[in-house]
Amino acid sequence: MTSSISEDSPGYAEGPVVIQMLCLSPCVALRMASFLVMVSILLLIQHAVAIDELRAHPYSDVTLPCHFSFVKGTDKLEFTWEREDIREEFEVEDDKDYFQFFRFYDFFEVFSKVVYQFRNNMEQLEEQNSMYEKRVSVNRAEISEGILSLLLKNVNFQDQAIYKCMAVSPIGRGESKIKLIVEDSEEPQVEFKQIDDETVATCVSTGWYYLPNVTWLDRGERDLSNYSTVEIYEEQMNGAHRVFSVLKYPVKLNEKYVCRIIETDVNFQPFRTIRKYPRRKFHRMYDYY
Structure with missing residues (x-):
């Protein structure tokens, strides 16, 4: 319960206001301490829970799974897919290195985290990050069954991130996360052809390379x-x-062949967005993130 004193209240007088702090009884203090300990444990457990990983090759299509049993239809349903950059920690020896990082780090980098949004029985893409424009979709027929999985087309290396699916309906709410890892090599589609009366397997790269290495594998690796x-297809x-x-290996039509292509020139190898934060070697104080 709160109370206030106004100029019309009895006992009001001009001058300094003295605020008396109430001392907590030992019982209340013990309960509060226990509560804080439990909150800290829960936060540690939440931080330690591993996020499921999904791997995809560049230029392929991938489905990020998301399902909630409380979703029974689209009426008053809202759900959003957001991305979070993958975060890694590096150890620093002393506070000087630790605070040096935060002195120069740009905490005000602003970009939309929204990948896909659904509200009022329709897609809402006004806040969508431009990286995902015309590359993501959700199967409308499956939404009423609680399946909110996101189809991401033409995966690229910048898509490597943690994706969060959040949903709210009249009977519940939920959240799930999945980490998308983009492999270094692409695996283009393999086609069988007849060349000089010989059955061969062929592939064409989708990506552009400066010094590509092409590896062919069969079902047994x-x-x-x-x-x-290997020859240049387009330059x-x-x-x-x-x-x-x-x-040109004796190709069998009932065999599975994999064509794997990777850039070997270190100057042109792909890069990904990973945020690195310092972690103290000796935890005398809390880290500021």
Whole structure:
């Protein structure tokens, strides 16, 4: 219960106001201490819970799963997909290095975290991050069944992040997270063709490379690259090119073949967005994040 004193209240007088602090009884203090300990434990447990990982190759399509049993229809349903940059910690020896980081770190970098939004029985994409424009969708027919999975098309290296699915309905609310890891190599579609009356397996890179390495594998992960050829399929003015590869190993139509392409020039290898924060070697104080 709160109370206030106004100029019309009895006992009001001008001058300094003295505020008396009430001392907590030992019983109340003990309860509060126990509560704070429990909150700290819960926060530690929450931080320690591992997030499921989903791996995808660049230029492929991937579905980020999300399902809530409390979603029974689209009426008054709101759900959002957001991205969070992956965070890694590095250890520092002393407070000087620790505070040096926060002195120069830009905490005001502003960008939209919204990947996809649904409200009022329709998509709401006004706040969508431009990175995902025309690349994400949710199957409208499955929403009423609680399936809010997000289809992400043409995955690129900047898509590597933690994705959070949040939903609110008249009977419940929920949240789930998944970490998307983008592999270094692409695996383009393999096609069977007849070349010089011989059945071969072929693939064409989707990505552009400066010094590509093409590896061919069969179902048993045996390296068949020595039986393949690689040639330039298309080239840009800056020297980057797409490649066309043919596997001439005795190819069987009922066998599975994988064409794997990776950039080997370290100057042009892909980069990802990962935020790195310092962690003290000796935890004398709390970290500020």
